[in-house]
Amino acid sequence: MSVRFLDTRPLRTSRPFRDLWLGSALSGIGGQIANVAVLAQVWELTGSPVGTGAIGLVTGVAMLLFGLVGGALADTYDRRALVRVTTAAQLLASAGMFWQALAGNGSVVLLLALVGAETAFSALGAPARRTFPVRLLPADQVAAGLALTSVAFQTSMLVGPALAGLVIARWDFAAAYAAQTVAVAVSLLAVVRLPPMPVAGGKRRRPERGGWSVVLRRPTLWGSMATDLSATLLAMPIALFPLVNELRFDGNPRTLGLFLSAVAVGGITAGLLSGTVTRLPRGGLVQLTAAATWGLALAGFGLAGPLWLALACLAVAGAADTISVVTRSALVQLETPDAFRGRVSSVEHVIGVAGPELGNFRGGVLASATSAPFALVTGGLSAALAIAAVAATNGPLRAYRVPRPEPVAEPSMSTS
Template sequence: MYRAIRTGVDTSKSGADNSAEGTTESETGAPGRAEPAEPVEPKRSGGWRRWAMDTRPLRRPAYRRLWSSTIVTAVGSQLTAVAVPKQIYDITGSSAWVGYASFAGLLPLVVFALWGGAIADSVDRRKLLLVTNIGIAVTSLLFWIQAVTGLESVGVLMVLLAVQQAFFGLNSPARQASIARLVPKDELAAANALGSTVMQTGLVAGPLLAGALIPVVGLAELYLIDALALCATVWAVYRLPALPPLGTTTAAAGRAGLRGIAEGFRYISLNQVLLLSFLADIIAMVFGMPRALFPQLAAQTYAPYGEGLALGLLFAAIPIGAVLGGLMSGTFSRARRHGLMVIAAVVAWGVAITGFGLSSNLWVGVAFLAAAGVADMVSMVFRGAILLSAVTDELRGRMQGVFTVVVAGGPRLADVLHGTAGSALGARTAVAGGGLLVVVTMLVLAATMPALRRYRWSA
């Protein structure tokens, strides 16, 4: 539910150099100006390295610093993602209020992600990342202050959540759009795999750490730990090279308004490959994301295994599978048929979700969800690569703004759809039916609109 709360906030703010190593920093460490990085011919290795994670982007010092810092912040963001709903539930004793809080963050996320994408195309992206990361850190600090002072106001929590989501909406498009300026084109898929793996690792480790820390240090301190972790992110962003717009100043200034946002949507409507890549994610998430039914399944279908154990495993299984997929990303990150990889990944997701819905054994169900996580990782990697490689730099921020809205909004729509279907038809029927709908819809889309199926990366 709180997936949009800065999961892997700076994973994709990767850095690169003008030199073979890819850095534009001066000898004194002052940020320079980043130009599009030149491809580096990958070295082929034998044995396990053929299928292990492709780490070529880590050769670039700025990217390596950012990636390392986000290992900390990806976990820290999940401490807040656990603390907010926990605190709201403690105050109200109502799960409904927890749900209302999720929607309180949705509108500012949508609005500011779209606007943030336009801003990211008109200003120095490094400066925008600095401002927004500082804003997120200050918001986390305010979360801590309201908790330690015993304010116990749901209204204040929802306002802070809305502000934090607004900063995230401004931050995410700039972060994602920077990748193509900072790593070579042939490393985009590998960079996306590295970033997504960190994000998914945070989804697993963060909640587990939060559960362990709350009895020891208390709920309020989770916010403070997150705020302190963001200091490393701010420092890493400061060390990035400058990322000014590539267009003229006059042209860039016109991108940040409503006309610029409309231009972005117009571009998507005219670019069939981009449109289909967005539709692929919507199909997978809206029809096939069953997380709203996990509590019902844990209480009914998997009750003999222990409701608490079952619920924890169900929520952890998809992120665990995604992490495993990232660790084995060398098996697919060099593929050139990016469109076909997205189609195959979405179909595989649907098949795995169908298998989960049909399974009555907890461990079999968890295995299916983990397989779905692997498919989700593949889809994320290649959808991100398509978005970065098929769009010119002056439009990347706006495209990433739309991407953020799709990624954040799809699962929330799925919660409503699956919750309603589960109440009417039963949880397992709703899950299996949704998985089948993903498979059928994606295959029909691929057959009737071949642009995505035919799309391949080229240098």
């Protein structure tokens, strides 16, 4: 009988993965609490949208620069040791954010410097951390493990900001940063308990090729990443939410919140039902279909009149995005030789960071010249067409199948 709901085999069969998942889930909630606290504290210190916009600039630059460096480090050193060090450094930066709030810091520069440091350390460890599921799980459970990780992330997106509001209202910013510090400490404990993860071959060496070179040499890898980039660069809708809300729903802030919640609810629902897709063997075809559905759903959002229909389209988009991300991440890890996984993961990380940001910028510029509905519809349809072009020209991605786990050899029977 096929699994119809969330495939929890990774949590049952692998204690190290279970520890990692629990630590990452708690760290994600703590990170969301801290994100809201940083936004609120910077606004309190500056009262300027330029100040709050500087948060995105600082974190974006840190992710892009240090993510690529982290990829090279992940293919040179033991990955568990690397994540131990970077997570410990994150813990120190989080503690610094707590102490600056407790001391009544009035310098936005100091706060942004600490935010940048925490983001940089996270980015340094991110490529190595991305390789953990494929090392801890059999091949046929990697997608299920990534689906569980996605559910934890989507849940943190819903729960974290709500908790942040309660914590900040009752105890102020220092308590929010304290919650983040405790969460990072738990995450560090989970990493410490993992087994060693040296690069395949066991020899420390300087990487001889960059991640981009490896990606471009393998059709399944560049096709999967081109699919993701097409979806985010051409159809990212977040920057257009306020314009759509103003145009169709009188600028009600509650409606704006519902837009964001609908995407997250769709993502969580897809994660909870991910057992229906994580066991499908045609991972490349699943990603292509899900990414095209994302684009078409956002085009539908651009045309939707009633609020219920707009929210339904966003929920479908959120579900499709989760399925696309899970299948892409599994494919990238399984198709990349272990000696290159750190660098390829850093490329995936950069595309995952830059694509949505550039997509939001593209949508905002186009909407300012035309209208938000036009930008959404043309963006969604363009994304679907671009993904169809990838599917038409990349046979290996269309035909890609998840590797079967190697059968366990039966012990031989000997007679004396």
